[in-house]
Amino acid sequence: MFDDLGEIWTHLKLNKLRTALTGLSVSVGIFLLITLLGSGNGLINAFKANRGGMAMDVVKVYPGITDEAYGGWEKGREIQLDNRDIRMASGQFSDRVTEAAGQISLSGGTMSYGDRSFSASLGGYYPANEHINKLKIIYGRYINNKDMEERRKVIVLSEKTAKQFFSIVSDAIGKSLRVDGNVYVVVGIFSDEGRFGGMEGHIPFTTLQLIYKTGQKVDQLTLQTRNISDAASDSIFQRDFKKAEAGLHSFSPTDEGAIWMFNTAVGEEETDKAMGYLNTALWVIGLLTLLSGVVGISNIMLITVKERTHEFGIRKALGARSWSILRSVLLESVIITAISGYIGLVCGILMTEYLNATAGQETMTIADQTMYTFLNPTVNMTVAIEALFVLIVAGLVAGFFPAWKAVRVKPIEALNAH
Amino acid sequence: MEQTTMIHLDGIHKTYQGAQPLHVLKGISLDIKKGEFVSIMGASGSGKSTLLNILGILDNYDEGEYLLNGVLIKNLSETKAADYRNRMIGFIFQSFNLIPFKNAMENVALPLYYQGVSRRKRNALALEYLERLGLKEWAHHLPSELSGGQKQRVAIARAIIAHPQIILADEPTGALDSKTSEEVMQLLRDLNEKKGMTIVVVTHESGVAYRTHKVIHIKDGIIGKIEENKTMEGQPYLK
Secondary structure, three states: OHHHHHHHHHHHHHOHHHHHHHHHHHHHHHHHHHHHHHHHHHHHHHHHHHHOOOOOOEEEEEEOEOOOOEOOEOOOOEOOEEHHHHHHHHHHOOOOEEEEEEEEEEEEEEEEEOOEEEEEEEEEEOOOHHHHOOOOEEEEOOOOHHHHHHOOOEEEEEHHHHHHHOOOHHHHOOOEEEEOOEEEEEEEEEOOOOOOOOOEEEEEHHHHHHHOOOOOEEOEEEEEEOOOOOHHHHHHHHHHHHHHHHHHHOOOOOOOOOEEEEEHHHHHHHHHHHHHHHHHHHHHHHHHHHHHHHHHHHHHHHHHHHHOHHHHHHHHHOOOOHHHHHHHHHHHHHHHHHHHHHHHHHHHHHHHHHHHHOHHHOEEEEOOEEEEOOOOOOOOHHHHHHHHHHHHHHHHHHHHHHHHHHHHOOHHHHHHOO | OOOOEEEEEEEEEEEEOOOOOEEEEEEEEEEEEOOOEEEEEOOOOOOHHHHHHHHOOOOOOOEEEEEEOOEEOOOOOHHHHHHHHHHHEEEEOOOOOOOOOOOHHHHHHHHHHOOOOOHHHHHHHHHHHHHHOOOHHHOOOOHHHOOHHHHHHHHHHHHHOOOOOEEEEEOOOOOOOHHHHHHHHHHHHHHHHHHOOEEEEEEOOHHHHOOOOEEEEEEOOEEEEEEEOOOOOOOOOOO
16 A cells, blocks of 8 residues: 555656646635535525524414405405404414414604603514514513503613613613603613614503504414424414414405415425525535546546556556556545645635635624624535545546556557557 | 476467458467577567467467466456466566666566565565676666666566566567677576576577577467577677
8 A cells, every 4th residue: 555655656746747737626626615615604604693583483474465356355355463363363273372472563653751752663562572583681571461461551672772762771671761642661671683673662562552542453463383393284274274364354265365374483494495405506516616627637547547558568567467557546546636635625614714704704784783694604524524525536436437448458458558 | 407398388379350350370389398498589470479478478369278387378367367477477578668767676676566575575675686687786776777788687687586487588689789688698598597497588580599498480370490409509699
């Protein structure tokens, strides 16, 4: 083995330029593979980070517009959700819905404290919203059941909102805030992390319905669910739930547009699938680039073998077995591929680190929300090992046909070749 | 010395297939005994090189039987053929056939490499053989730095290092001047007389042929007369 390596080394040194140029194509191939995969990871990581916080066992239900005429109604009717939907969801679907919450959002309200006054959005929420939207309470508490039952005039502010009124955020707790002429007591502050939008305050759902006289109306339904995290059970649940809704709001059970449902768990599955496709596409592009490098090596090895035919003839005359010649050509090919591939691998990793240090640190701010465009665009150890494995296989593939050709020549023909 | 048969050929035929098949050997039957120093002499195209290639297991034959030291050489696998070449046959070529990027010592050691002998051991042995042939100080030179005679002596060292049964020499003096030709032939004669090596030389040159004990004439693929050359009265080289 040591002898073989010595032989190959001697031979590679004879053709320095050729070896280097051939290796370069493989280096570039691996470099691109790593850079592409790293960049892909950057996009995927950024997407995941931006998607941020939403509980995984939540189904959202939005009202839509009917697609079909039904029960004397024209098509194109707007569906309005109301408190009956909430009761229906928690009553009729108690096997799959652990908690049903409604929400109503009002924008353009005026929030004031002392002599300061700002425009802010106001939402009526259920206590479950804390978990559903993964709100991080930093001071005080969120809306609770007592607030709901007694229709208390309490408010939970976002940290950003509290900052507008109080230089020390925690000072807000217990203070009375005026919103559209009504006074609310601040009971908690939640973090803005991972949230879009401007200033906002949350009040109990029941309080909002009472004060703003919205009657029974509900903007959006949020269901805390169990046992429907895969696509199959989700579609069954959606079918069942839509049927129940159809009865409640008199639309056709087959109407696709009347209400919209979104299962975060299944959504996650879809997203992961899309990410998987992206990753596969990058591998394919990278491997094709690498393939062109491998073809280059194979080509050069063919020329090398042709040049060395006479030498192989001498070796055969002296008693070299076919395997010995096959092995030496294969080893040479693997060594060129492995060394140049390793150089490409290191360059690729340096490149991803560079990307990480530059583009990876950049963020976009959309409506006060920090968005990543490119997060941690690097490859992990597994990918590096996979790439190395690919390289060795590539080297073997590149060397095989030339080696086979070298072995097939009859000794006397090889000896007579010049 | 007991005279056992080293090479036994019986009705060897060889045809080169092609657009126009060429029947080169038309029934060669021949015995060469152990310890003999013979030459096969013929004009170009007579089939002498083909015969040598068959003797050296570098080429196969179509018909007949070839026994080398009692072993039937027919339809061998690649591996078997390689092993027989390695252990039973030493080659000396007209154009030396040294590997250009290996120094003299490495070239000499090559047959041992294929026997799996360790580098240290085979290089030591190669140096010993080079010293015997007066090339010790050239051991680390590349073939391109050696003269023709030196190259052929390196090739001879390589041919004998694995203790083969026979040495096959194909026009061993073809690329040498008359003085070095004489030296090379003397070396072969010494190997034969002192070591008892069986040597077959193929040549078209009578000057070479008459420095062997027996001259086998070959013409148009068949063996003509076989001359005993007891006196070893050298003729001048035709240079």
